[in-house]
Amino acid sequence: MLSSKAAVALRQTVMGTFDPETRWRDPLLSMLPRIPDPERDRIVLCMDELLFPLCGPDDILYTRCRIDDALLDYFAKLGVSFHHRSVVDLSSPEAEEALRAEHFASCVFKLASRDGIPGVNADKPYRLQPYAVTEEAHEYARNVIFTNPLPDLSVVKRVNSKLYHHRLLEDMGLRTYGTPAMSAEDVEQYGTELLRKGALLIKDPFGVSGKGNLLIENPSLLKRIVSYLRKQEEAGSQTLLLLEPLLPKAADFSSQWLLEPDGSRQLISVQRMINRQQNYGGSVTAEAAFVSFLEQKEYFTMLEAALHELFLDGYFGYVCFDSMMLKDGELVPIVEINARMSMGLINAHLDRLLAGWSLKGWLTFLSVALPDAFRFEQLLQALEAEQLLFTPQRPSGIMPLSSGTLTVNGGPGRRSAANPKGRLYMSVIGQTEAAREEALERLKQVLHDLSVKVFH
DSSP: OEEOSOOOOOOEEEEOOSOTHHHHSOTTBOOOOOOOOHHHHHHHHGGGGGGGGGOOTTOEEEEEEOOOHHHHHHHHHTTOOOEEEEEEOTTSTTHHHHHHSGGGGSOHHHHHHHTTOOOOOTTSOOEEEESSOOHHHHHHHHHSOOSSOOOOHHHHHHHHSHHHHHHHHHHTTOOOOOEEEOSHHHHHHHHHHHHTTSOEEEEEEEEETTEEEEEEOSHHHHHHHHHHHHHHHHTTOBOOEEEEEOOOEEEEEEEEEEEOTTSOEEEEEEEEEEEETTEEEEEEEOOHHHHHHHHHTTHHHHHHHHHHHHHHTTOOEEEEEEEEEETTSOEEEEEEEEOSOOHHHHHHHHHHHHGGGTOEEEEEEEEEEOOTTOOHHHHHHHHHHTTOBOOTTSSSEEEEOOSHHHHTTOOTTOOOOSSOEEEEEEEEEESSHHHHHHHHHHHHHHHHHTTOEEOO
16 A cells, blocks of 8 residues: 555654664674774764654653754754654764763663663653664663554665665566675676776665665775775674665665554655765655656556565665666666665655645755864854844745754863764755755855854
């Protein structure tokens, strides 16, 4: 059964750690090269603040870091409210010590249990809505009474692997582009064959948003990667990767679904994706004409069949299908399966809020470097001074969505490297694409005036 209606609203506890792929990944698997970036990792840990659009007034949002009071006040003026609980207050004198503690990077479910965040009152039943199902989420659910089950962890890990979606496409009789590689020798052989036709991607089975996806454009780089993998195999690691040709894409998009425990499914939204190289760069709700085009291509019929297979394999919950349209008009219905919440899902809920004012937004972010002692409140004040801060009375503007992702690496009272990195997540709102682009350019000028450096 396919339905576009939203599920009946129930009281929820919403929480989760972004980048669950790291926690699903078998530590014995060999890894692709990656430059460690502790500042980036802390930013990702604060992305749980972005889950607030899924919360209603009676819901609880647990986050790793407390959302800045100025941002909570701004949300309240928009009519957005929820019960907020957190582990670390970035404005407190203890923040520096908490951020440096080894357990700060633990899954938020583990933090909630460790730091004694109170559970849900038994006489007020709640549903647990995790961003993604992890081992820690299961443990938390065993210790707190919730009204809904979670899918088995082994199933969650299986269906989120890129190797699973490759086999699923084969089973459904759909075209596959990838080639599984089970050793460094496989990577060398298949990679050499693919390079004869053009560039290729080497994908970690649990890589996400550029992390674990490596673009190979020449034989010398392939040779270095093969050598890197061989050394890990000699130390006892196992190689398991997916090699794909770099497809000539015309457009990236995704669809968000809710697969119920009884196998029924609800289409939530279709989102156009804006990518920066191999990284996620933003989401915007697709126009009706594009959705109609996908219907004509039987896109939704194919994904219903895929969801049925996910259900038979034991999964239920949120699902995001990343899809692609090639330059020759060919539809690639499943590029990746993310059996969890997604940025597209968050944008769909943001647009439900904005629909009350006949508006829609572009969920995106800017990577920045902050000046010394920067306070989040300064940004809100500067946006308001320029009449750029979104309010229902303005047809276009900027709605900041999280404070921790911007300030976790630097702020008043915290020692940090010069010009600490941050990300400003926002919904860029306007009635037209041109209005949204103009608002974004105005934002960049505001940030410049605040001595905030924007990375291109």
